Amino acid sequence: MNPAASVRIQHGDFDLSTELAALRAHDPKVGAVVGFVGTVRDMNEGLDVAAMELEHYPGMTEKSIEAIVDQAKQRWPLAGALVIHRVGPLLPQEQIVLVAVSSGHRGEAFAACEFIIDYLKTEAPFWKKESTPQGARWVDARVTDEAALDKWKTPARP
Template structure:
């Protein structure tokens, strides 16, 4: 099972993880990553972050990323939930979770998915700071994280 959702409403981490492994005795490991809104970024306090996306294209991009992970690791289930709209500090932004027979492949696949999501999914972030609203630029560190999955320039 692969499930991708782009939504405004929050998600319940416990319920989502239980659903990911429900009734599947093969599952030996579930790994998840939850991203949250920070109250500081690039030296300024952040009172709100608004996430925008390109409907349809965003979901397809996320599904393609999960399929790339499935091609690399034997996953049983994979889940990506990404929120859009205005979010306050400490609110959940994204959940990436996978289940597999073993922890190693689950950890690797979860990290791969979030690394690719940060660079390849069409999301735009705007922060509200004391200096005013500003768009968040792409980060070199995100490109570097993605590049580690693609050694020697081999296309993923």
């Protein structure tokens, strides 16, 4: 993966401001930084969610996400990209994931950020277990997540 791209899987939280500042630091060509932060919801598919636990396969997960970021870097002229995904037990309102990209212009940054999170939601090997009043349950990718990929199946426009 390009040195201007980073993938981290971690248990601890992240500081959005610090991460975005580092992504654009010392690069005068950066005119846009776009970020997405996903958080734990307290409800899913009509059930209350008390907690979520995320598991992954170390090494395989990072390689999978690196491949997604590399695809984005091939489609858009990005200066940098960052994906931080947390694992372990999480509570509602806690941050799960940060996807951030930097580029010369906002259009490329928005598109690349959306591309990465759409693929991350469906292609990265994470296993999510929610704790609900009805008991623990494993969560699959949603149909809407799968449908979001359709717009990226066509070649990128110049």
